[in-house]
Amino acid sequence: MTIEIRPITQAEAVEYLRVLPYVNGFPQEEPEPAAWYAGRAAWSPQRPATAAEVERYAEDLLGEGFRPQAAFVDGKIAGGSAIVAVELTLPGGRQVPMGGVTATAVLPTYRRRGLLRRIMGAMLDDCRERGEFVAGLSASEATIYGRYGFAPATFADRWEVRRTDVAFSRPHDDPGALELVDAATASAVWPVLHERARAVRVGEISPLPGKWSSLDELPADGSGRAHHLIHRDAADEVDGAAIFRLPWSPDPEYAGELQVEAFEALTYDAYRALWGLLLDFDLTKRVVAGRRPVDEPLRWMLTNSRALKLTRTRDNLWLRILDVQRALEARTYAATDTLVLEIDGQAWQLEAGPDGAVCNPTSQDADVSLTVNELGSLYLGGVPATSFQYAGRLQEHTGGAVTRLDALLRPDRAPYNAVGF
Numbered sequence: 457m458t459i460e461i462r463p464i465t466q467a468e469a470v471e472y473l474r475v476l477p478y479v480n481g482f483p484q485e486e487p488e489p490a491a492w493y494a495g496r497a498a499w500s501p502q503r504p505a506t507a508a509e510v511e512r513y514a515e516d517l518l519g520e521g522f523r524p525q526a527a528f529v530d531g532k533i534a535g536g537s538a539i540v541a542v543e544l545t546l547p548g549g550r551q552v553p554m555g556g557v558t559a560t561a562v563l564p565t566y567r568r569r570g571l572l573r574r575i576m577g578a579m580l581d582d583c584r585e586r587g588e589f590v591a592g593l594s595a596s597e598a599t600i601y602g603r604y605g606f607a608p609a610t611f612a613d614r615w616e617v618r619r620t621d622v623a624f625s626r627p628h629d630d631p632g633a634l635e636l637v638d639a640a641t642a643s644a645v646w647p648v649l650h651e652r653a654r655a656v657r658v659g660e661i662s663p664l665p666g667k668w669s670s671l672d673e674l675p676a677d678g679s680g681r682a683h684h685l686i687h688r689d690a691a692d693e694v695d696g697a698a699i700f701r702l703p704w705s706p707d708p709e710y711a712g713e714l715q716v717e718a719f720e721a722l723t724y725d726a727y728r729a730l731w732g733l734l735l736d737f738d739l740t741k742r743v744v745a746g747r748r749p750v751d752e753p754l755r756w757m758l759t760n761s762r763a764l765k766l767t768r769t770r771d772n773l774w775l776r777i778l779d780v781q782r783a784l785e786a787r788t789y790a791a792t793d794t795l796v797l798e799i800d801g802q803a804w805q806l807e808a809g810p811d812g813a814v815c816n817p818t819s820q821d822a823d824v825s826l827t828v829n830e831l832g833s834l835y836l837g838g839v840p841a842t843s844f845q846y847a848g849r850l851q852e853h854t855g856g857a858v859t860r861l862d863a864l865l866r867p868d869r870a871p872y873n874a875v876g877f
């Protein structure tokens with residue numbers, strides 16, 4: 457058996473696509489609105505792709521920024537994955553290139569023979585060669601990617617609220633206005649809003665090409681057509697938007713549900729006004745929102761903070777730090793301090809402050825030791841170092857060093873990515 461790992465050619469694109477899981481559907485996916493997926497799936501998870509769809513998709517597969525690698529076993533593709541070029545927003549606002557791992561699959565008859573390990577090795581080498589010092593992914597299963605150094609860095613909540621339980625604790629005199637718009641208008645609004653949001657949102661990702669180009673498509677899961685709501689400020693600038701669906705259900709339990717598929721607000725007024733309308737929509741009983749930030753302010757706007765019921769918290773973006781020095785120098789910090797961090801046996805002196813950091817290898821004794829996995833979770837401030845300390849995954853060698861590390865990494869808001877790849 458010969459195994460070769462290499463990028464695919466255009467002529468191999470159809471064969472490559474046939475390996476991917478969505479050609480067969482995602483049997484393990486929970487049924488839920490499109491919002492919780494990391495972007496628009498090429499095909500509905502419930503339905504295998506047709507041969508014609510595979511052909512069509514293969515045509516522009518190798519477009520700019522998509523770098524597939526495949527495992528050829530005796531000349532035939534048995535597994536594949538790809539890197540998409542995206543940008544990640546760091547604390548301090550830098551938007552750095554990130555290798556986004558996606559579309560990973562190995563044919564069932566070739567699994568557990570190390571094909572993914574070899575593909576991943578080739579992809580991460582490729583990222584390093586291109587100067588991407590961080591790679592990211594969203595994981596189908598939490599047990600797969602830790603062994604390659606990835607760890608959860610952002611998280612997302614799904615919550616629901618009964619309309620009859622909603623009462624805002626303060627009235628809102630909106631200086632702006634809400635408007636229902638068509639899909640074409642929404643398609644023009646979303647990229648601009650997202651661009652402004654990601655400039656200041658730690659953990660946010662640049663959108664893949666075409667992300668908002670087909671907002672009028674009817675999803676195959678029966679969740680109904682998308683409704684588009686926007687908010688304009690007093691100067692008539694759009695500062696918020698929401699996409700929601702009103703699916704019909706034969707089951708009285710699920711009838712009257714308003715599903716929030718996407719939500720973006722740049723200002724308090726937009727945030728308050730959009731939720732004000734969505735949470736009090738005539739003829740609905742319940743609002744469900746997914747892929748929401750874990751520090752959702754809405755709860756604190758309601759007289760009954762228990763009305764908003766959390767139904768799921770899930771890891772969202774996983775990160776793999778590929779170059780410790782560059783990664784730690786690329787972000788800013790919430791305090792000024794100097795610490796020696798031992799990461800996978802190598803000690804680094806981190807002189808960090810609100811304007812950035814200098815990080816160099818050192819032979820000094822470490823204040824804290826950890827692995828690249830913990831670093832991936834700590835990097836955006838999504839998990840406190842103290843949690844890893846109590847979990848026995850991070851060792852403190854100097855009293856108080858873990859608390860000092862947390863003071864450096866502490867985020868203003870929980871890192872969050874509203875879009876995926």
Ligand SMILES: CC(=O)SCCNC(=O)CCNC(=O)[C@H](O)C(C)(C)COP(=O)(O)OP(=O)(O)OC[C@H]1O[C@@H](n2cnc3c(N)ncnc32)[C@H](O)[C@@H]1OP(=O)(O)O
Pocket residue numbers: 477535557558559560561562563566567568569570571572573574593594595596597599600603
């Ligand atoms: C970012 C994304 O694209 S998420 C989508 C991921 N794809 C899927 O979930 C589709 C279904 N699964 C698959 O196609 C395959 O199981 C893959 C791609 C996840 C793994 O491919 P394989 O070639 O079998 O992995 P490989 O043999 O290299 O395994 C490497 C290690 O991971 C382990 N491993 C692989 N998959 C899993 C899993 N699902 N759960 C737990 N451990 C796993 C293996 O046991 C092995 O462990 P070891 O290093 O201790 O020996």
